[in-house]
Every structure is written in structure tokens, then in C-alpha cells.
Amino acid sequence: MRGMSLPGEVMRWAVLISAVAALISGCGGEEKLIIFHAGSLSKPMADLVEAFKRLHPEVEVQREASGSLVAARKVSELRREADLVAVADYKVIEAILMPDYADWYVKFAGNRMVIAYTERSRYGDEINSDNWFEILARKDVRFGRSDPNMDPCGYRTLMVWQLADIYYKDRLKGRSIYETLMENCPPSNIRQGSVELLPLLESLDLDYAFEYLSVAKQHRLRYVELPREIDLSDPDLEELYAKAQVRITGKKPGEYIVIKGSPIVYGVTIPKGAPHYDLAVDFLKLMLSEEGKRIMDENGQPPIDPPLAVGVRNMPPELRELVRGER
Secondary structure: OHHHHHHHHHHHHHHHHHHHHHHHHHHOHHHEEEEEEEHHHHHHHHHHHHHHHHHOOOOEEEEEEEOHHHHHHHHHOOOOOOOEEEEOOHHHHHHHHOOOOOOOEEEEEEOOEEEEEOOOOOOOOOOOOOOHHHHHOOOOOOEEEEOOOOOHHHHHHHHHHHHHHHHOOOOEOOEOHHHHHHHHOOHHHEEOOHHHHHHHHHOOOOOEEEEEHHHHHHOOOEEEEOOOOOOOOOHHHHHHHOOOEEEEEOOOOOOEEEEEOOOOEEEEEOOOOOOOHHHHHHHHHHHHOHHHHHHHHHOOOOEEEEEEEEOHHHOOHHHHOOOEEOO
């Protein structure tokens, strides 16, 4: 009889342990911060978290890096809770999160497009800002890009190719640079996020990858600097950049959004219903502070100073003094 009662005892202990675990988890919920961010923000975010932990050692910071569109859709489609969403293109917040999941955002940093490679890449001793498209057009060269439906670096890569057709008058003996590079970059060379291409460079599965300058510098890669007319870095060239455009998937299946070329500007927001709102505000205070700007700059992502905010009236009052309202 004693053996027959054992399962009941085990069940009661299991229920008790589960209840205690849930209680402990619930008690610790307020000391957590959840951040979804672009893959290209991994290094500066790690540095920011380290600085934040010095102020809040009791807080567990959970970071998830991904393509920016993936980060936003974790909130809009998967209904996952997040305290901060930081993306490589502020337009992602406008297109995916506003107005249902966010009603303000801050533009906080810039970047520029480059072509990253290693000392072992084919024709690495030849490639430069004048002939890069000729090198990539060679059949024995492998190069990669990220998925434009997942990652802004992906659609910005396609914009670079479109702008190259405008900038390089002769192009490829009259043939479109954009069409040639599309043909030479098969699906096997495409990844969800641009940082996922880096291991392929190191393993020589790829010779070149289209990346942000900050990522190339952080990973100590060689890189080709592109003319400002095509690298999406210069605010004064917005009208030129807008001549490039890419269609990507929208908020719902079957919907599409047309993204026009523009200078690279990162954006961050605290989503509506953020579970750890006060901690999110504290983190963003740090991010927009002089220390936060220094961290961004040291990681090759020049800060926008002062940061520009859209939807200022909806922002936490504590943050308004750190930004300049754009509209």
C-alpha cells in the first residue's frame, strides 16, 4: 500500500515545487529588462548593458539580437513582451510597430554601407571603390547579403546596387550592376541578418559581404569604402538616395511596403505595455546620455546629437529633455 501512495506524494511535491518556482519567478519579474535589437547593435548594446549593470546590478538584462524587421515582428506578430526595441532603420518602427505597438521613437545613431572581406578573399588585393562591382561580377567570386524582408542591411544592399547604376556611368559595359549582382548572389549566399554572414567570411564560404562600417570595424575586417553617393551615409544626399527603392513584406501576409533609400539612421522605442517600463526608461536615459553617445561612437556608429524624437508628447517626461523634437 505504501508503494501505491508514492505517485500521489510525488504529484503533490511536484505541484508544490512548481508553485514555489512560479512565486520566485513572479517576485523576480520586476528586476528584468528585455531588449530586442538589431544584430549590428550587438557590440554597443553589450557595452551599454555593462554600464547599466553598474547602476542596476540587481537587474537581469535579456538581449535578443536579430534582423530589425524580425525584432519588430516579435512584438507585432508574435505578441512577445519587450521593454526596448532598437532597430537599424527607424522606418521599421513606423512601418511595423506604429501606431498599435508604439507611438514614439528616437533617432539616435548613423552608419554607412561597406563591403567587408578578409585577407584571404579572392582579389582582395585588387578591389577598391572604383572596381568593386567588376570584382563581384566575376564568376569565381562569392559574396553575400542579408534578407531584405528580415534586415534593413538587406534592403540597403539592394539600394546600393541601384544607386551604383546611377553613379558609375559605364556600369558593366552597359549592363546593369543591380541585375548582374542579383544574378551572382544565389539564395545560398543570403542570411536573415547581416552579422550571420561573418562566419561565412571567416570560413571562406564567402569572399565578400555587404555590411555596415561599424560591423566591419568591430570584427576587424577589411572593407571597401563606397562613395557617399551610394553608401547611404550623407544626410545631404537624401534626395539622391530616394531614387532607390525596395519592396518588402508588410505587417500582414500578402501586404508589401515600399522602402525608399535614405541616410542610415537607427531608431529606438519603448513599446506600449512594456513590462518593466521604469527600467526601460532608465536604460534609454543611459543610451541617450553623453556616456551612451560615447559608447556608440567608439563602436563606429556616430551618435545623432542631439537625438531626434518623433512623437515627443507621448514620450516619458524624463526623456524629453534629452532629445529634440522632429515632429
